[in-house]
Amino acid sequence: MENKIVVGNIKMNMRFSEIPNYINCFKNINSKNIIICPSYIYIPYFLNYNFNVGSQNVCSLEDKGYTGEVSAKQLSSIGVKYSIVGHSERRIKLNESSIEINKKIKCCIDSNIKVILCIGETKEQFNMLKKDIVLKRQIKDALYDIEDISNIMIAYEPIWAIGTKEIPNLNELENTVNYIKTTIYNMYKKDIKVLYGGSVNEDNIDELNTINNLDGYLIGSASVNPNRFLGLINRISKIL
C-alpha cells in the first residue's frame, strides 16, 4: 500500500487565495508518490516540496510560435516531473485528437516528463460491450511510434465515472486493469503502472483498495479541498 501513487487533478477549481492553505496542509508530506496537478499558473507555488508536481496538460508542439500554450521543455525547466495527457475532458470537450495525444507524449518523453496517460470508455461503449476494444485503440493510438514506455503510466478513467459518484463493479475493474497491463505487456514485454480515476472518494476508497493490481489513483473533486485529499491519501497509503 505504501507505494501506491496518488495524483490530484485539481482542474480549474483553485483560486489564488486558496494556495497558502493548500501548501500548508501538504508541506510536510514526504512522498514522491503524491503528485499534485494544479493549473499551470499555480505550479511554481507547489514546487520544491517533498511531493511531486504535475501539469494537467502540455502542448503537443515544441515550436515557440503557439501563443498561450506551455511546452514540455518549459515545464521541465521549472521542475515539473509529470504531466496528465489525454484526459477525457480534453478529448471530448476540447476535441483533443489521438494524434495530438501521441505528440504530447513524445514531447514529454523528450523532456524527461513522466506521462499519466488517461484512457476510458463512454457509457454507451461500455453498454455495447466495446470497452476493451476502445481501450486497446486508445492505447495503440497514444503510443504509436513510441519505443520506450518507462516514463509512462496509464490512468483508467471510465468517462461515465468521472464526477458522477459511480464507479465500476470491482471485479470488472480488476479485469480491466489486467486487460490494460496485458495489452501493454504484449506490445512491449514490459510492465506498466495502472491507476484508477473516476469518483474516487471516502465512501469507495476502502473497497477500491482491495483491488490488488491497482497501482494508485487519479483523484479529481476529492483533491480540491486539501484536508479532504489528505484524509483520502492517508487511507490509501498510510504515509501520514
Ligand code: PGA
Ligand atoms: P473525479 O475526477 O474524481 O472528480 O471523478 C477524476 C478526473 O477527472 O480525473
